[in-house]
Amino acid sequence: MPTYEPVLTKGIGELDLTDIGVYRKQGGYEQLRRAVREMEPDGVVDAVMKSNLRGRGGAGFPTGRKWSFLPKDGRPRYLVCNCDEAEPGTFKDRMLLEFTPHQIIEGIMASAYAIRAARAFIYIRGEMLEGYGIFTRALAQARAAGMVGEKICGGEWSCELVVHRGAGAYICGEETGLLNSLEGKRGEPRLKPPFPANAGLYDMPTVVNNVETLAFVPHILARGAEWFASIGPVKSPGLKIVSISGHVRKPGNYEVPLGVTIRELIFEHAGGLFDGRKVKAVQPGGGSSACLFEEHLDVAYDFDSIAAAGSMLGSGAMVVMDDTTDMLEAAFVLQRFYAHESCGQCTPCREGTHWSEAMLERLLEGHGRKIDVDLLTTVGDKIAGHSLCALGDASVPFLQSAIKRFPEEFLRGAERIPEVSLLGTTAAKLAAATR
């Protein structure tokens, strides 16, 4: 596979790209100027459509198609950049925010022009206070330089960009939860449909895109849709920042063409494992993705190949676990996360994540029952596909894949309790009845 030079992460660690002067010397804001002064908005949409760019936030939905869903009924439209990065293992958006804020601003403004947005927003995770400060300063520079606000780049088009800080809630990364939060409400996801494209922010047509997705837009304009579409697999092309963490020598963000193998990511980019260790499990797409194992190391890292292998690419966060990892503890840590972050609106997720956490804690303390292990799988089946938003679904894959592969590690927590107990038998009957 040919190598591609990184575009989003280019210059990070070498140049101070938070300064607008430095950014412009690298060709920054040239694509925004070209879009606004020389292109029709639909031209920008076409380029993104042809590039086959798929959303980098987790769902992988084609960005151009998302934009094309906006109704042409004269209502004001809004563009919202989702920088509420909180998926366990993901740290790419925070890097972009802190090191290349102007690239994000250019991406947002070019995209806002494409969809003719009345106003653009960026929702920055509450914990990213440092990134918020950096971005706010960059925005002031961009505004002074005429890149944001009135008559952008000296043209006829005007658009404001509003920075909105979250206040601590994973669920606000879900697009409708984010919109509610932006409206000053609890960040509870909305029932869909209606989709944000039709009734989003303030009930107006709205597009919500991830930071990395929008940051690619100027590069697609600069190098052409064909350039982007030619990288990697046809159906999920382009470059992707992969956040690699866990048991590797060089954890970090690596911008790679989609379609590289998981093995290459772990052993060539992230420096491999520590001496004498073996890969036990890999989460390819953040805390919400099912485990892949040693036999999957040669799977291509792109949306469709990872899905075919039984997991998902998600936000592009790879968590590597070597053979020293206790899968029961790992499952508990993640389940505790989902229980903590469940907004509580719908029963399957609110109850399911909490009871699963309780059962895992019981197993971890050695007071579990054998039936708990089966029950965990059954409860997962009752959450997945039955919750209001994707958080419920997301709480299931890791747990189920870990139990399926390493049942003995979970049963370990049940050794001390005899199987015959009232609760145990009731649960067993329940479990059998629901099969």
Next chain:
Amino acid sequence: MALDFEALRARLQPEIDRIVAQYPQRRSALLPLVHLFQEQIGFATPEAVDFVARTCGVTPAQCESVITFYTLFYRRPIGKYNLQVCRNLSCTLRGAKEIMERFRERLGIGHLETTDDGLFSYEEVECLAACDRAPCMQVNLRFVYDLTPEMVDEMIEAMRAGAYGVEPLAQTEQPPREVRGPAWPRAARKSAGAVGVPNPNNAGGVGDEPGRMAAERFREEGVLAVSAPGRFADAETVDAMLPAPHDQTVMEGNY
């Protein structure tokens, strides 16, 4: 020292106006305004909640409902150094448990607690998006990376000596031990329209005889009142507290 909320509000008014003007609808200013006041006062005080609610066109109850949804908002005073250690997977794989144990041991407090001297609040939080530098934490939302147990000791020592490189949080009142829980110190606060009216639903708690009698009496009179603080001692006191008939708030079908 009591905080002069009105003076603070007046000083912040230009910033408040700027924030509200950013949004097509003023309710959107709710989160930024709570951030603004919390930064100055240390937590969302009842006055701040009421003011933000009025500014955003919602009721104080709606405002509190929003505030309690988010983990970075505090309704009680917290420590000057808010220590938030990541407990999620990538940090766990690289030794977060050891870090958390060291903090608990050195500070003598647990998850979501504040030290008696009001200097530290401690919380174990979810993924902070710094997994490449795990285990990680935030001190007053500033990142600290690649933690070791020794760093924990040094950090605490520096903070105690006032020599740590992160500015302490505003603290206008002595914090209680528990970071979360009913808003404090608003025990004396009464909701408008229900002042002095005993709540038959929880008066004196479960099995409380005067409370039960009050409840019966209220039911007979068709009265259901909303919340009021405090227990009451006996039936006479309860009688004395009952509103005059013309003053009754009837909430049908709510019992």
